[in-house]
Amino acid sequence: MIVFNLNCTDCTFSFEGWFENTKDYNKQVKQGFVCCPSCNSIHIKKGLMAPNVARRSNTKLSKSNKSIASKIKNLKKIIEKEFDYVGDKFTEEAKKIKYGEVKERAIYGEASVEQTKELIDEDIDVLPLPFSSKKTN
Numbered sequence: 441m442i443v444f445n446l447n448c449t450d451c452t453f454s455f456e457g458w459f460e461n462t463k464d465y466n467k468q469v470k471q472g473f474v475c476c477p478s479c480n481s482i483h484i485k486k487g488l489m490a491p492n493v494a495r496r497s498n499t500k501l502s503k504s505n506k507s508i509a510s511k512i513k514n515l516k517k518i519i520e521k522e523f524d525y526v527g528d529k530f531t532e533e534a535k536k537i538k539y540g541e542v543k544e545r546a547i548y549g550e551a552s553v554e555q556t557k558e559l560i561d562e563d564i565d566v567l568p569l570p571f572s573s574k575k576t577n
Contacts (some may be wrong), residue, residue: 455476525548551566
């Protein structure tokens with residue numbers, strides 16, 4: 441994973457984005473999947489970033505890396521406890537919630553790129569998780 445500092449060119453809001461690599465970032469921006477959390481604009485540019493200097497493979501994780509990993513782990517626990525896992529029916533359930541067919545609730549699951557675009561086109565808010573959403577028992 442790589443974290444980019446991102447800036448909205450419309451409202452100048454700055455935020456972070458997590459991506460597999462630069463190629464993944466470029467692909468998502470080109471497809472309009474990266475949007476400003478403040479104004480929902482898709483006009484996003486990478487901001488200035490400090491270089492990530494490689495460590496020797498035998499060095500321990502720094503406290504900040506452990507802290508980030510710990511926060512992601514805690515976020516995953518909260519989501520798995522408080523949200524309903526709907527698996528590959530995520531798109532269907534999100535639409536039912538949006539249009540009042542079922543009771544509103546927090547859900548998580550899987551959606552393809554095409555399904556995610558469809559949800560965005562219908563003004564349904566979606567957010568990629570910084571971990572695999574597949575539920576494990």
